[in-house]
Amino acid sequence: MMTLRIQANNAVKTLKESINPRWYPRFHLAPQAGWMNDPNGLIWFDGYYHAFYQHHPYAPVWGPMHWGHARSRDMVHWEHLPIALAPEGPEDKDGCFSGSAVSDGDKLALIYTGHKFHGTPCDENLYQVQCLATSHDGVNFERKGIVIDTPEGVHHFRDPKVWQEKEGWYMVVGARVADIGEVQLYQSDDLHHWHYVNTLGQSDEKMGYMWECPDFFPLADKHILMFSPQGMAAEGYNYRNLFQSGYLVGKWQEDDAYQIEQRFREMDHGHDFYAPQSFVAPDGRRIVMGWLAMWESPMPEKADGWAGMLSLPRELTLDKKGQLRMNPVKELELLRGDCRRWQVSELTHQTIVVEQGGQPIEIQLDLNIPLSTAEQFGLNIGQGARIYVDSQSRRLVVERHYPQHELSGYRSVPLPDEERLTLRIYIDSSSIEVFVNHGEYTLSSRIYPEKDDRDLSLFSHNGRAVVHEAHAWYLNA
Ligand code: FRU
Numbered sequence: 328m329m330t331l332r333i334q335a336n337n338a339v340k341t342l343k344e345s346i347n348p349r350w351y352p353r354f355h356l357a358p359q360a361g362w363m364n365d366p367n368g369l370i371w372f373d374g375y376y377h378a379f380y381q382h383h384p385y386a387p388v389w390g391p392m393h394w395g396h397a398r399s400r401d402m403v404h405w406e407h408l409p410i411a412l413a414p415e416g417p418e419d420k421d422g423c424f425s426g427s428a429v430s431d432g433d434k435l436a437l438i439y440t441g442h443k444f445h446g447t448p449c450d451e452n453l454y455q456v457q458c459l460a461t462s463h464d465g466v467n468f469e470r471k472g473i474v475i476d477t478p479e480g481v482h483h484f485r486d487p488k489v490w491q492e493k494e495g496w497y498m499v500v501g502a503r504v505a506d507i508g509e510v511q512l513y514q515s516d517d518l519h520h521w522h523y524v525n526t527l528g529q530s531d532e533k534m535g536y537m538w539e540c541p542d543f544f545p546l547a548d549k550h551i552l553m554f555s556p557q558g559m560a561a562e563g564y565n566y567r568n569l570f571q572s573g574y575l576v577g578k579w580q581e582d583d584a585y586q587i588e589q590r591f592r593e594m595d596h597g598h599d600f601y602a603p604q605s606f607v608a609p610d611g612r613r614i615v616m617g618w619l620a621m622w623e624s625p626m627p628e629k630a631d632g633w634a635g636m637l638s639l640p641r642e643l644t645l646d647k648k649g650q651l652r653m654n655p656v657k658e659l660e661l662l663r664g665d666c667r668r669w670q671v672s673e674l675t676h677q678t679i680v681v682e683q684g685g686q687p688i689e690i691q692l693d694l695n696i697p698l699s700t701a702e703q704f705g706l707n708i709g710q711g712a713r714i715y716v717d718s719q720s721r722r723l724v725v726e727r728h729y730p731q732h733e734l735s736g737y738r739s740v741p742l743p744d745e746e747r748l749t750l751r752i753y754i755d756s757s758s759i760e761v762f763v764n765h766g767e768y769t770l771s772s773r774i775y776p777e778k779d780d781r782d783l784s785l786f787s788h789n790g791r792a793v794v795h796e797a798h799a800w801y802l803n804a
Contacts, residue, residue: 331413335384335393339410342384347631350757350775353687354662354804355619356380356405356637358395362387363635365486365540365602366616367394368411368428371609372435372465376402378616379411379437380637381425387626387634392422394439398465401658402614402640411460411468412439418458418473419443425486425540426457427604429496429518435462436518438498440485441473453482457500459518475513475521478502486540488604489518494581499527499541501554508538508556527585528552528575534591535559539570540602543579546613547645550579552587553594553615555602564722564739565593568621572601576649589649596740597725597761597771599624600638613643614656619758619771627732627775628757638771639753639760652766655751662802663689669797674704674787681797685781687804690752693796697746704792708754709780712772714761716742716792723748723763725770732775740768747795754783755804 342360357363361384368379375398382395394412397405412423419441426439437460446452457475460468475498477484483503490497498513498521508530515521527543530536535558542553555572576589594603595617603617617638620626626634641653669681682688692706694716705715705724712727717739726737742748743764751762754774761770785797 331415332410335410335413339384342386342632345632349778350628350631351633352636352755352758354403354802355639355755355758356397358382358384358633358635359407360387360633361385362389362633363395363618363637364389364620365425365618366604366637367425367439368437369604369606369614369616370428370430370435371606372428372430375400375465377428377435377465378405378637379428382410384410387629387632392424392442394423394437396466401661402656403658403661408466411466412437414442416441416470416472417443418456421448424455425602427488429489429491431461431518433463435465436460437462437468438474438487438489438518440487442485450482455482455484457487457498457521471519474519475500478523483537488540488542490544492581499543501538501541503537506536508535508558510538510541510543510552510554525584528554528587530556533559540572540604542603542605544605544613546643546651549576549588549645550585551576551645551651552585553603553605567738568598568601569623570601570621572603572617574651576645592650594651594653595769595771597738597769598727598736599758599773600769600771603638605643612656614640615643615653616640617771620773624773625733626773627729627734636758641766641769644766646767650767653769654762654766655753659689662804663800664803665801667799667801669785669799671785671794671797673794674701674785674792676787676789678707678784678786680782680784682783682799685756685776685778687756687802688754688783688799689802690750690754690799691796692750692752693794694748694750695746695793695795696742696748698793699787699791701787701790701792703789704787705785706752707784707786708759708774709776709782711776711780712759712774714750714752714759715786716748723768723770725759725761725772727772727774729775734773734775738770738772740770743767
């Protein structure tokens, strides 16, 4: 019998033939063809890192959600596997929405949201339920059906993240109760039977109407509640994207309420980072990956037969100021090829081309802030994107200008207090990820340079820029 899963795998195979590779990532995970959004079920299981993701295999637009699947030995080189879940049961007939994975003895268990309408698709007819599927080989999954039904009066109830504690399994789920975003906590002894424990966090009038993709985990001596609120209004430089992703810091113990100690802060400050999910590597590192795109963004790669990609895996730490730091996982160094020193220590009203062509690259650029007098100085990526210090606003800016794709504008973060600004920058075919001062801030944005518009140049406008360090690695990707 031709199941929906087989049909979906065939569709991807066919669509893949006609991909235009111009913006297809060389060292990030993206769908082979069709659409990708949130990372799902990130886990280390049986010798591999597994990444599942929200996937529409039939076209590069959002549609009935499947779970795409890839695995990797090192989080850097990914191997595509058959689609793990298709919307083929009555419980998930309109989509297998986001969720997570746990290893349960020798089994890999996926816990995800079944999305279904009872009647015509509209909010009143929407029912979201939490479902389970298990596997022995990490590739083929057996559906176990609904494990938590929709609570009375709630329609948006999704994105379960499960983990294990002494007392058994816990799950956080996002919910929209009236127009309040919530993260609810559930508990279970066997992954099949769950009971509601309490609500870990809830929005006030500024924090949106729905909290998607919650995650809850210990870091240093705190507990982080990470989630993606919908409906927050922009405030100055903050919350500029359609939806946000961010975190609260607090204290938590089993059987107690979550004591929130610090207000919401954004995870990433670029144009494109959403629905991050974390997992633990075998050596104990807490790692996070997000969707490197944004809802309702034009995503020009749709014209090429695919849409959406995941961020690089980032190691999470919590600093003394209560700020999450994200740094690229050390495995990314495996990609480094030739190191290229850019012989530039100072620029005065200048633009100097440092690389030609568009090879995937990692850049280390250290700038001296107090000694630099230029109004703007930094790095150009072709004509369309810039990463630069703006001295008047004292901010580090990531700017893109692709009016032909209706993508123009900037995002920025304050300059750190130290005199040295340290930037680690990864550039792939259609993305930049900037790690500022060892992960104090990150800015991740999609870029769409034309083939002959990928030269890198350093520049200073109206004054001098002092460069401490400027080198790059070509990445073997
Ligand atoms: C977040 C999200 C989730 C949902 C999924 C659907 O981007 O809206 O809440 O499960 O995407 O694809």
